[in-house]
Amino acid sequence: MTFYRSCFDGDLEMTYVRETPMRDGMPPALHDRVIYAHLAAGAIELSATDWLHQTRAPRVGNTVAVYLSGGDEEELRTFFDRLAVEADPELLDELHELPFGLYGHLQDRFGVHWFFRGEPASAS
Numbered sequence: 001m002t003f004y005r006s007c008f009d010g011d012l013e014m015t016y017v018r019e020t021p022m023r024d025g026m027p028p029a030l031h032d033r034v035i036y037a038h039l040a041a042g043a044i045e046l047s048a049t050d051w052l053h054q055t056r057a058p059r060v061g062n063t064v065a066v067y068l069s070g071g072d073e074e075e076l077r078t079f080f081d082r083l084a085v086e087a088d089p090e091l092l093d094e095l096h097e098l099p100f101g102l103y104g105h106l107q108d109r110f111g112v113h114w115f116f117r118g119e120p121a122s123a124s
Contacts, residue, residue: 001037001048003110007082010041017052026052043070044079065113073102076118083108097121 005012017023018031033050046066051058068079073095080095086109095104095116102118 001034001039001046004046004083005039007079008039008041008044008046010039010044012037012039014038027054030054042075044068044075060111065115067115067117069117071118073118073121076102076104076116080104080106080114080116083114085109 001012001014014034014037016031017026017033017035020035022035023031030052033052035049035052037046037048039046039048046068048064048066051063068076071079077095084092084106088107091105091107091113093103093105095102095118097103097120100117101120102116104116105114107113
């Protein structure tokens with residue numbers, strides 16, 4: 001999330017398992033995991049958590065995707081370009097206009113899929 005804060009220039013708050021009453025029901029190995037992270041950057045907000053499931057194994061593709069909406073075309077383009085650094089070029093759909101508005105997709109350098117949705121350029 002600190003990388004994402006560097007992309008969005010927002011305020012980041014993180015709560016760890018050890019800081020909550022949930023720690024009593026979880027093994028000590030999970031106490032340093034993030035139970036809730038919130039990043040606010042103007043009209044954009046992201047929330048996240050670490051993988052906490054105790055009986056399933058995390059694998060690439062089953063842990064997270066982020067859907068980002070809001071902001072104008074210039075703002076979305078800025079965030080898209082920052083997240084696209086070292087992104088998988090085969091999984092990159094440039095931010096572009098579709099009948100329902102702006103759309104883009106990428107898989108960032110951490111393997112996280114990002115889906116972008118903005119208002120049509122004509123609405124700006």
